[in-house]
Amino acid sequence: xxxxxxxxxxxxxxxxxxxxxxxxxxxxxxxxxxxxxxxxxxxxxxxxxxxxxxxxxxxxxxxxxxxxxxxxxxxxxxxxxxxxxxxxxxxxxxxxxxxxxxxxxxxxxxxxxxxxxxxxxxxxxxxxxxxxxxxxxxxxxxxxxxxxxxxxxxxxxxxxxxxxxxxxxxxxxxxxxxxxxxxxxxxxxxxxxxxxxxxxxxxxxxxxxxxxxxxxxxxxxxxxxxxxxxxxxxxxxxxxxxxxxxxxxxxxxxxxxxxxxxxxxxxxxxxxxxxxxxxxxxxxxxxxxxxxxxxxxxxxxxxxxxxxxxxxxxxxxxxxxxxxxxxxxxxxxxxxxxxxxxxxxxxxxxxxxxxxxxxxxxxxxxxxxxxxxxxxxxxxxxxxxxxxxxxxxxxxxxxxxxxxxxxxxxxxxxxxxxxxxxxxxxx
Amino acid sequence: xxxxxxxxxxxxxxxxxxxxxxxxxxxxxxxxxxxxxxxxxxxxxxxxxxxxxxxxxxxxxxxxxxxxxxxxxxxxxxxxxxxxxxxxxxxxxxxxxxxxxxxxxxxxxxxxxxxxxxxxxxxxxxxxxxxxxxxxxxxxxxxxxxxxxxxxxxxxxxxxxxxxxxxxxxxxxxxxxxxxxxxxxxxxxxxxxxxxxxxxxxxxxxxxxxxxxxxxxxxxxxxxxxxxxxxxxxxxxxxxxxxxxxxxxxxxxxxxxxxxxxxxxxxxxxxxxxxxxxxxxxxxxxxxxxxxxxxxxxxxxxxxxxxxxxxxxxxxxxxxxxxxxxxxxxxxxxxxxxxxxxxxxxxxxxxxxxxxxxxxxxxxxxxxxxxxxxxxxxxxxxxxxxxxxxxxxxxxxxxxxxxxxxxxxxxxxxxxxxxxxxxxxxx
Numbered sequence: 001x002x003x004x005x006x007x008x009x010x011x012x013x014x015x016x017x018x019x020x021x022x023x024x025x026x027x028x029x030x031x032x033x034x035x036x037x038x039x040x041x042x043x044x045x046x047x048x049x050x051x052x053x054x055x056x057x058x059x060x061x062x063x064x065x066x067x068x069x070x071x072x073x074x075x076x077x078x079x080x081x082x083x084x085x086x087x088x089x090x091x092x093x094x095x096x097x098x099x100x101x102x103x104x105x106x107x108x109x110x111x112x113x114x115x116x117x118x119x120x121x122x123x124x125x126x127x128x129x130x131x132x133x134x135x136x137x138x139x140x141x142x143x144x145x146x147x148x149x150x151x152x153x154x155x156x157x158x159x160x161x162x163x164x165x166x167x168x169x170x171x172x173x174x175x176x177x178x179x180x181x182x183x184x185x186x187x188x189x190x191x192x193x194x195x196x197x198x199x200x201x202x203x204x205x206x207x208x209x210x211x212x213x214x215x216x217x218x219x220x221x222x223x224x225x226x227x228x229x230x231x232x233x234x235x236x237x238x239x240x241x242x243x244x245x246x247x248x249x250x251x252x253x254x255x256x257x258x259x260x261x262x263x264x265x266x267x268x269x270x271x272x273x274x275x276x277x278x279x280x281x282x283x284x285x286x287x288x289x290x291x292x293x294x295x296x297x298x299x300x301x302x303x304x305x306x307x308x309x310x311x312x313x314x315x316x317x318x319x320x321x322x323x324x325x326x327x328x329x330x331x332x333x334x335x336x337x338x339x340x341x342x343x344x345x346x347x348x349x350x351x352x353x354x355x356x357x358x359x360x361x362x363x364x365x366x367x368x369x370x371x372x373x374x375x376x377x378x379x380x381x382x383x384x385x386x387x388x389x390x391x392x393x394x395x396x397x398x399x400x401x402x403x404x405x406x407x408x409x410x411x412x413x414x415x416x417x418x419x420x421x422x423x424x425x426x427x
Numbered sequence: 428x429x430x431x432x433x434x435x436x437x438x439x440x441x442x443x444x445x446x447x448x449x450x451x452x453x454x455x456x457x458x459x460x461x462x463x464x465x466x467x468x469x470x471x472x473x474x475x476x477x478x479x480x481x482x483x484x485x486x487x488x489x490x491x492x493x494x495x496x497x498x499x500x501x502x503x504x505x506x507x508x509x510x511x512x513x514x515x516x517x518x519x520x521x522x523x524x525x526x527x528x529x530x531x532x533x534x535x536x537x538x539x540x541x542x543x544x545x546x547x548x549x550x551x552x553x554x555x556x557x558x559x560x561x562x563x564x565x566x567x568x569x570x571x572x573x574x575x576x577x578x579x580x581x582x583x584x585x586x587x588x589x590x591x592x593x594x595x596x597x598x599x600x601x602x603x604x605x606x607x608x609x610x611x612x613x614x615x616x617x618x619x620x621x622x623x624x625x626x627x628x629x630x631x632x633x634x635x636x637x638x639x640x641x642x643x644x645x646x647x648x649x650x651x652x653x654x655x656x657x658x659x660x661x662x663x664x665x666x667x668x669x670x671x672x673x674x675x676x677x678x679x680x681x682x683x684x685x686x687x688x689x690x691x692x693x694x695x696x697x698x699x700x701x702x703x704x705x706x707x708x709x710x711x712x713x714x715x716x717x718x719x720x721x722x723x724x725x726x727x728x729x730x731x732x733x734x735x736x737x738x739x740x741x742x743x744x745x746x747x748x749x750x751x752x753x754x755x756x757x758x759x760x761x762x763x764x765x766x767x768x769x770x771x772x773x774x775x776x777x778x779x780x781x782x783x784x785x786x787x788x789x790x791x792x793x794x795x796x797x798x799x800x801x802x803x804x805x806x807x808x809x810x811x812x813x814x815x816x817x818x819x820x821x822x823x824x825x826x827x828x829x830x831x832x833x834x835x836x837x838x839x840x841x842x843x844x845x846x847x848x849x850x851x852x853x854x
Binding site for chain 2: 133134139149152160162165166168169170171172173174175176178185187188189190198199201223224225226247250253254255256257258259260261262263265266267292295296297343344346347348349350351352355426
C-alpha cells in the first residue's frame, strides 16, 4: 500500500506522498500588505493542495543539517534549491514526507499552520518554476528523427550519419518559455516558396505541437569543466512536460544551414510541477541498446530510461471535451538524459541551476505513438479525423493538452498537465 | 575640432567626449567595507579613465526629468538603463558630455567628487555589461556565407536559397558569453570521421576565431508582438566587438540538421564597452542594395550600416608583439541591424533588455578581409605565414585581439579591444 498523508489524496491523483513535485506559485485569493499581488514562492503538490514551502521554512520545520537556516525556500524561484544538489533534495523529501504523513502531528495537529501552509490548487496561480538561463532542445527519439528525415529529405538515409554517434541538439530561446495555460499566438513569418514564386509571408499554415519532456538542471558546472556521464544524474533535479510548439512552414524554409529559429521561438510551454528523479526511481527501466557503441565519454554504467506513459489531447474550439491524439512513452528515447547532459558539457559548456534540457519530440515506433502532427498527418498528406473534421495542423481555438502519469502498484507519480490554446495571429 | 574634456584625452584615444561608451566595472584597488570585493557598477570610458556612474548618480548630478531619482545607475548591470529607451539614453549622454566638458565646473571643480568618481582604467576590472538573457547569432555577411558554403558544401550554389530572403540566425549559448580578457580553454568533442573510421574524439584540431560585432538590445517587446523595422533602431542600445570562438571539426560533424551547438558554446568573448548608436551616428553609411527586394516587413526607409574598420591581431606564445591577420569593416553586412531585429521578432519572439545579437562573421570581399581562419586558410589548405611559422588554426598560447575604431575628422569613436588567450584542453 502507498504512503498515507493526512491530506486527502484520491486514488487517481497525480500527486500522492510518493510524488511531491516542486513548483512556484502565487496565491490568487489574497493580496500582499500593500494590495500588490503576493510574491511568488516555492511549493509542493499534495493531492488537490499546494504546500507553501516559504511558510514551512519560516516556521523552522526544515530542521535537517542542510536546510536548517537556508533561505532556499524564501526565494521567488527554485534556482537556489535545485542548485544545492541531491543531499539537499533527499533531506527536503524526507522532511516533507514526514510532515505530510498521517502519523506525524507537527503539521496535521497545528490548525493555524496547516491552514496557512496548505492552499487549494484552485486558489493558486502557477508560475515558471525556475529562472531559465538557457534552454537546450535535444533530438533523441530515433522514430522522430527517422520520420522527420523521411518527410523533409526523403526515404534514403533519413537519419543523418552523426545521429547514432551523438545526442544532437540545438540552443533554444529561453525568453519565450511559458508556463502551462499561457495562450499561444499563431506566429507570422516566411514559409517555403512553391516553385519559382517568392517565399510565402503570413501567419503559419502549419502550426504543430511537439510532445516532449524536459530536465531541470540542478547544480551546474564551471565553464571549461565537463561533467562525467556517470555523475550526470546528480546534476538533474527532475522532469517536466514540454510542448515545443512549431511552425513547420517557417522551420522548413529557415533551418538550412543553422537550424531551427523562428519556427520555434514564438512559445514553448512547460508544465508547472517538477517531478524529481527520486520520485521517478521506481519507474526506471532499461534504455535501448545502442549500436554503434557510444564513445567512452557517453558510455554509462547505468543506462536507464523511465517508463512514463504520455498522452496528447486536443479540444477544438466549440467542443466541450478534448479527444486523444497520440500515446507515447518517455522510454522511447534512444539517448538518455545523462548522456544528453554529459554530451552538452564535453566541450566545457557551463550549465546553470534551473536550465532546461528538452528531450526532443518523443515518438514511438507505431503511427499511433508519433509525437507531433507533422508525423501523425505525414506533413498534412494523411489528415486525422478530429471529431468528424479532417485535420492537418492546429487551428485557431485549439487547446492542446499533454499529460503523463507513471502507474505504481497502488499509487501514481504524475505530471499534471501541460496546456495551451492557439489564438489567431496578430495582423 | 572635437569636443574638449577636462580629463586628458590623447589624440589617438578610442574614448573622447564624442564616444562615452557604457560598461560595468569593479574597482580593483579598494575592497568593500567588509573586505569583500567592491560591487559591480556602471561606468563610462573617457580617455584612460572610467567615470563611476553610481557615484555621479548618488551625488544627484543626473538631474534631467527621466534620470533624476532613477536607480538605473545603482545596479550591478546596465539592463535597467538600456531598457529605459532612447529618451533616457539621450538625456544621460547630454548630462555626461556637460559634466565631463572643459567648460563645466560641476565635476571638474569639485576635487573630492572628481577623485571619487574618476578611476584609472588600470585600476578597474571590467565585467559583462548586461545580464544576457538570450544570445542570438546572425549570418549576415554575404562573403562569409559564400566562403563557408564553398568550403563545406562545394562551389555550386554555395549560398543557400533562403539566405537572400531572410537574415538567417541561430540561438547561441548565453551562459558561455565571457568578458574580454577571459582565457578560452580548448574544447574537446567529436570531429568528423575520415572515410569509414569512427568519429574522432579529442581536443579540437581546428580552433578558430570569428570576427563579429554584436548589438545590445534596449527596450524589449512583449511575447507575441513584433517590432516594426522602422522602429527597430530604438530597440538597439549600442554595439560591442565579439569573438565567436569556433571549433570547426566539432561544428562540421554536429551541425546537420539542427545547426551549431558544441562547436560554439565553449566560449564567446565580448568587449566591455558598449558604443551607443548615438555615438556611431556620424559614421552611418549606405547599406548594400538588396536583390531580391526584401519582403515588406524587412523593407526599411533608412537602410544603413556603419563605417567601422575592424582588425584582428594574433600574438603567438613566446612572442612579444601581436601581428595583424585581417582587416574588415562592419559595412560589409548585407542584412542591417534593424532588419535582423525586425526579423527576430516577426514571429512574436520576445527580446529583453540586455540581450545580445551577434552579426555573424564579418568578412569582406578580398582574401585579406576574411573574418576567420577557416576562410583565411581555406579550411587549412592555404596556411598563413605567422611570424615565420605556417599556421592553419589557433594554437595553445595564442592571444587573439580584435579592435575597431571609427575615424572622425579630429577624433575617434573606438571600441577598445576584445581579447582572449587559448589555453590547452583539460584532459
